[in-house]
Amino acid sequence: MTTNDQLEPMPGDWQRALAIVAHPDDLEYGCASAVAVWTDAGREVTYVIVSSGEAGIDTLEPAESGPLREREERASAAVVGVREVEFLGHQDGVIEYGVALRRDLAAAIRRHRPELLITLNPEDTWGGTYWNTPDHRAVGRAVLDAAGDAGNRWIFPDTDAEPWNGVRWVAVAGSGAPTHAVDVTDGLERGVRSLMEHRAYIEALTGEDPEKYARDLIEGFAREEARRFGGRPAVTFRLFSR
Template sequence: MAGTADSGETLGAEPQLAAMPEDWQRALAVVAHPDDLEYGAASAVAEWAARGKEITYLLATRGEAGIDSMEPAEAARVREAEERASAAAVGVTTVEFLDHRDGVIEEGLALRGDIASAIRRHRPELVLTINHHDSWGAGPGSPRNTPDHRAVGRSTLDAVGDAGNRWIFTEQLGKDGVEPWDGVRWVAVNASHSVTHAVAIGEEAARKGLASLMEHRAYITGLTDEDPEAYARTVVDGGMEMYGARYGGRRAVAFELFPC
């Protein structure tokens, strides 16, 4: 009937989000910079870690080009320390860095190979990554995404397939027991404009997510004149509340989920 959809929703309304799968134990989160996970996914990581799931962080850079007032070598040192502290705040103990160059990450075989190697070593069932689309929104005039995010997001999607193929990046195999890994079941993209799934965030996980972003104090201070805690709270709370209407009114972190 005109004006309604089969689900009972009004035509044109955004669809409800499905629940993120929970039948997994290990996840690998692959992003470009320190703070990428803290701007969206960290509260979900805190929720999962509290349930006993194992999450590892893999960062393509150390964020050395991210603070205008700080020389790159010092910024890399500061931002690595901030990232390790922010990971600990949500229950993540393993944080690895690939040392690609911040701001000029090259999408290609070198990056794909590094990510595939990490997937083979950590053997995750779920892989998390950052928005790989050209923009942050779906509509005309939406802000452009950065080259680093696009490169890492797309390379991660490709590397999942690479990791399971023994005839790709063969030089990695046999070193320290590394073998092909085709056990990734989903890739979840955070900060996408095409989200499909979500995880509800409780009060404790929300608190940890906020604390995680707050660990990036040097970066936030260089980014805005706003009070760091007020800024972080707006980011974390606003992001979770944005999807409430599409997830039963519950605060949530949302992802675009790709089955593998």
């Protein structure tokens, strides 16, 4: 970050990105607006969701909730131009950081061959105020590690796809210490509508009208970050180069 606290623009010289997160809805709490901007520019973005979010709705049994949340995520991704959404089937709420998770993520990276990897905050807290969930911490950390694993032919040599050492950056959304940002002026409305596709989840989470809930959150986050990005509504990332 520069000394005046202003964020740098995200790199633009890439064509393929892979977003890997723990749950359906993780990407919709802000990041989807940036995805809409990228797909508008002709870039390819694929989603890999580690669980189906089946433990996320208290009033629905996991066997019913998981398929519902997968449907909501596919509809949500389509709003921002994402055609491919893959679910890895790890158990929601108890995703474990370790070799098994790293292997699955390295295999996904090898299959999709991204230049840019995107994940969610792996830190202990959200801005030092709210404790982060175990799933977010495990998946975010494993994504950072799997970026290197995927390129090493001697690590996980039995995956179907060949090693891929083409990951150039890992972008962490929701970080308390962002370094870069995307101007989401043209993607903000679709970011709101993308979150609104998670209607069953939102209705279980809050008594607010789903559109008001989504609009207040997504527009609020983007406008709050504008002060660090030339007054433009922004989605922020902590960017790690490789």
